Amino acid sequence: MATKKQTPTVRLRRLAAELRRLRAAAELSREEVTERTGINTATLYRIETAKTRPQARTLKALLDLYDADDEQRQHLVTLSKEATKQGWLRPYHSDLPEEYTAYISFEAEASSVRNYESLFIPGLLQTEAYARAVIAGVLPNATRQDIEDRVQARIERQQLLTQDDPLKLWAIVDEAALRRAVGGPSVMRAQLAHLVDIATLPHLTLQVITFESGAHTGMPGSFVLMDFPDPLDTDLIYIDSMAGDLFLEADADVRRFSSIFDNLRATAASPDDSTKLMARLANDRE
Template sequence: MRYGPAVRRRKLGAELRRQRELTGMTSRQAADAVGWHQSKVSRIETGSSGAKPADVTRLLDAYRVSDPELRALLGALCGADSTGPGDGRSGSRRGWWYAYRDLLPSAYLDFISLESEASRSRTLETTVVPGLLQTPAYARAVTRAALGDPPERQVEELVRVRMARQSVLRRPRPLELCAILDEAVLRHEVGGPEVMAGQLGHLLDTGRLPHVRLHVLPFTRGNHIGITGPFVIFSFPRIADLDVVVLDHLTSSLYLERKEDLRAYGAAFTTLRAHALSHEESLEYIAEVAADRDRTR
């Protein structure tokens, strides 16, 4: 049986394998220590079957892992989390998104679960405002445009999910968000003048939060590596090997976990940020765009 989204299972398995290897145990010795068959340990470490919270606890006990933060993180990766809006990142209930499992594709569920456990998110957007920074009206317009002519109930449920995701910016230890926005994000007319006015104002308000950094890439900066398309890099507390790059496509998402991919996208993000306006300059630029729109309305 599989527990938790696929990306989380692979990340969990890789870290449990690393903890086992730090003890010098073989997979057979680990299995003997917890009273399992060796194949179960192997399946967990490869992410093919996942692990229940109790399984993770038994393995961490066998590996003598006492660090409470590490144990909490690995427990959350196997689904032992209570991340409802405004909650912390560890506990014993399912994530709030479980209630939407029949509505959302598995790739989106994977994305939300990773986002909920991440400590930092670096994102490049070339056409639309990132989901964590959208207003309900803007999210509604984007959803309608993406799905064509969906039923209104479906639109509202998807918008509700997007708003719930934003709780990561308001929790006691909020997600650190660094977003690079191509100027096209600010210029595209999404939902009409009033919707855009509200969205730009919301960007300014959210951009003043201490854990949010915005960087605008003006058209005048010319071609840059960002034209390859948007991406998100999730980072997790303490364990760099859990980082993952997410590339969004029209019908699915691609998850990159190899170290060479992480290095390449991390370097690309650093280069893009160097070409973009500073956070302070970006807020001024967004305010100027908003003022220009008001004058022409």
């Protein structure tokens, strides 16, 4: 039976970033680190890209080589010990795809999320009936239990919007997602009504890109931008596509997708006009 890969966490990404920074400050290449410590270059690459957590002796060797001070050592050793802790996972989530559990963990530790969706209602805003219908439609070969596990995970994720320190969400949705009759007229009527109600939350901004807007920068596909409260944690981009799930964190990618999102905000109808459109669409399904 294959061993499940290390699911990335915010802490693991932070540890990787700090070790990259220390190596750069020491002006050492990965090859030079290998020569001086005996740590395999491939292993070092996996550590620095948050694909694996370093063993205690490996971390010590790196910190010795980089001449880390006591405060840095204590911080990074603690970070390494906590690197595998998921920010928000339930026992049954072990049966969910690795990429999805990684996304759940990142989302739970984010301070704000910018989400553009071209075909679906954003997961954090879906009703249970809509979520069940869309998951069953997208995954026709999934078992009933698989579907229920995903629905439960999706509904539990929504607690991020109602907790004491709620997640800030800016969601932009193409009108096509509002008009597609996922689950039938009654399911969509309830879903649209839910959007109208939840749009009143002070930490939620919801906009719609209407058909009248014509071609726009979001047409190539949906994406999520996550920002984290600690400045050491770089912004993260998540893309879900037919080709698979993809996480991006390079500065150039963050700038590009941030620019795309800003363009979409300018293209979309205002939050007030968007709410009126959703209310009208809900009434049309009466």
